[in-house]
Amino acid sequence: MTEQATTDQRSAGQAQPGAGTRTVTFHVSRSKRGEDPHRQSFEVPVEARTTVLDAMISIRRHQDPTLTLRHSCFHASCGTCAMRINGREGLACVTNVEELGGDTVTVDPIANAGAVISDLVSDMSAMFGHYAPMERPLVRPSELGPGSRPAEGVAELERFEDCIECGICVSVCPISATDARYLGPAALAAAWRVVVDPRTADAERAMALADVDHGIWRCHTAFECTEACPSNVDPAGAIMNLRRAATRRRLRGLLGGSRSER
Amino acid sequence: MNDAAAGTECIEENQILRRTAPGSFEENDGLFVALTDEDREYGRRLVEACTESRIPARELSPQEALRLEPGLNPELLWALQVPDATFDAMRLPLRWFATAKRNGAAIRPFTEVMDVISADHCVTGVVVRDHTTGHESRIGADIVVNATGPWSESIATMAGVDVPIQPSPGVLLALRGRLCNMVVNRCHPSGDGDILVPQRALTIVGTSSWLVDHPDDLGVPEDHVAAMYREGAKLVPAVNGAEQRAAWSAARPLIGSRGASSGRELSRTFQCFDHATSEGVEGFVTISGGKATTARAMAEKTADVVCGKLGVDRPCRTRDTVLLPHTAYYVN
Numbered sequence: 095m096t097e098q099a100t101t102d103q104r105s106a107g108q109a110q111p112g113a114g115t116r117t118v119t120f121h122v123s124r125s126k127r128g129e130d131p132h133r134q135s136f137e138v139p140v141e142a143r144t145t146v147l148d149a150m151i152s153i154r155r156h157q158d159p160t161l162t163l164r165h166s167c168f169h170a171s172c173g174t175c176a177m178r179i180n181g182r183e184g185l186a187c188v189t190n191v192e193e194l195g196g197d198t199v200t201v202d203p204i205a206n207a208g209a210v211i212s213d214l215v216s217d218m219s220a221m222f223g224h225y226a227p228m229e230r231p232l233v234r235p236s237e238l239g240p241g242s243r244p245a246e247g248v249a250e251l252e253r254f255e256d257c258i259e260c261g262i263c264v265s266v267c268p269i270s271a272t273d274a275r276y277l278g279p280a281a282l283a284a285a286w287r288v289v290v291d292p293r294t295a296d297a298e299r300a301m302a303l304a305d306v307d308h309g310i311w312r313c314h315t316a317f318e319c320t321e322a323c324p325s326n327v328d329p330a331g332a333i334m335n336l337r338r339a340a341t342r343r344r345l346r347g348l349l350g351g352s353r354s355e356r
Numbered sequence: 357m358n359d360a361a362a363g364t365e366c367i368e369e370n371q372i373l374r375r376t377a378p379g380s381f382e383e384n385d386g387l388f389v390a391l392t393d394e395d396r397e398y399g400r401r402l403v404e405a406c407t408e409s410r411i412p413a414r415e416l417s418p419q420e421a422l423r424l425e426p427g428l429n430p431e432l433l434w435a436l437q438v439p440d441a442t443f444d445a446m447r448l449p450l451r452w453f454a455t456a457k458r459n460g461a462a463i464r465p466f467t468e469v470m471d472v473i474s475a476d477h478c479v480t481g482v483v484v485r486d487h488t489t490g491h492e493s494r495i496g497a498d499i500v501v502n503a504t505g506p507w508s509e510s511i512a513t514m515a516g517v518d519v520p521i522q523p524s525p526g527v528l529l530a531l532r533g534r535l536c537n538m539v540v541n542r543c544h545p546s547g548d549g550d551i552l553v554p555q556r557a558l559t560i561v562g563t564s565s566w567l568v569d570h571p572d573d574l575g576v577p578e579d580h581v582a583a584m585y586r587e588g589a590k591l592v593p594a595v596n597g598a599e600q601r602a603a604w605s606a607a608r609p610l611i612g613s614r615g616a617s618s619g620r621e622l623s624r625t626f627q628c629f630d631h632a633t634s635e636g637v638e639g640f641v642t643i644s645g646g647k648a649t650t651a652r653a654m655a656e657k658t659a660d661v662v663c664g665k666l667g668v669d670r671p672c673r674t675r676d677t678v679l680l681p682h683t684a685y686y687v688n
Binding site for chain 1: 379380381382383384385424442444445446447466468487488489490528530534537538554555556557558560572573576601602603604606681682683684686687
């Protein structure tokens, strides 16, 4: 990658630089449709609260409006700002620059989710192409303990699914890096959620989608996905659970029982 | 409570959204919690306001409230249960976008409006730059709708018109841990740190309010963060000591005069401006104010204004059309 450099005098997230700021150089991956990527350097004043997302927005606002990135919620809930920061996948909105240490930070788009459209933006259609057919519900019942009952007046305590569809698990996965047909940890974790809690989705169908050569059997149990997940989803654990369920399902099939029994 | 119009909008939209976006809501209701005699008095007026806005509400004793939410401050005096719900602020809009695409809309992300094309008091399109290619182009239009939230004024200026938008930022905290399952509000006039919203394994505490001229470069004032902890812990004591996952600021696009002293005095309702009526500029409509809960109603109102100008007489379909799943935005 070649490098270019520009400088800004404003602290990221602030109208003017103030006390407690220092300058950090961000080496940011740049590429527009079809171009080979190169890194461009930007000097950004940062302070104690500055996140990598703050810094990227500051660059776009004050140095280069053509820098493209995805972001929305600013609190690790939407999953859109996943990037590779100093070579490791993370959500830019909750990656504090000071906690990274050092005077330079590299920022690259996540890998394996789809082709890079522009700068830090990947086309997520490849990942969602594997993921969408699982039809994982957005909201699930909370994990009430055995025998617990929802409080009076509340029909059923519910919570959003933990997976925020950021693509980090796919980006770190060594199999997704080499096999575009591999369903990947996000889709397989979604399949497991449907299998254990089908509600509106079809558990048998999700199981059948996952129980293929390029599904649960392609995983090499590197567990990178579980290690990197910012929402503690444990995709690797889900894949292992699916393998056990698939094995039972196959055995039942051989013995003449119903495959739909879990 | 000074916002009966906004309250009515919210409850109507609440019902429409549950119907059109099934599976997107945590329907766990909300609580307004009184901690002082002043809160309790406010609660009496809140019950009347709920009745006026046709919002079903149930008064709860402290014991009943604590059974629903064991994490509440045990010193509470009274609570009111209302039919609140939470939704994923990314994936509900994606369902709208996916459904719009399926019905013929072209969505152009990463594309910036560089200018508004107008001549003889008539807007005829926009100049845009696609930042994924660097290509600049013109898009002709019978009517341009300015739906840019707190940036409405910037776009309106390009068209040579004015909108009375007052960007009003607030600080929010995301704390690790699901400290409540219902939306917990302090039963008093809107103030700092008086709402807790559960979201996945986080609890969101909001919010402060101040006014700015421009909605960018807001910063996160430390005294506002401290206020979120201090006031939030009055509702749910476990807020104190909860690990901070994130702290951020975002600007609301409130409608009101720029002479307002704080965002609290401005309504959360929305308004659609036909600039042909107000300023004699044809072909340009601004929608602003409101909030995520009323986004669909804002679109309906805007579509009605646009249809009126174009002579189209069709009923609104977004009240009843069940939305595609959010994943359909990425996968055709």
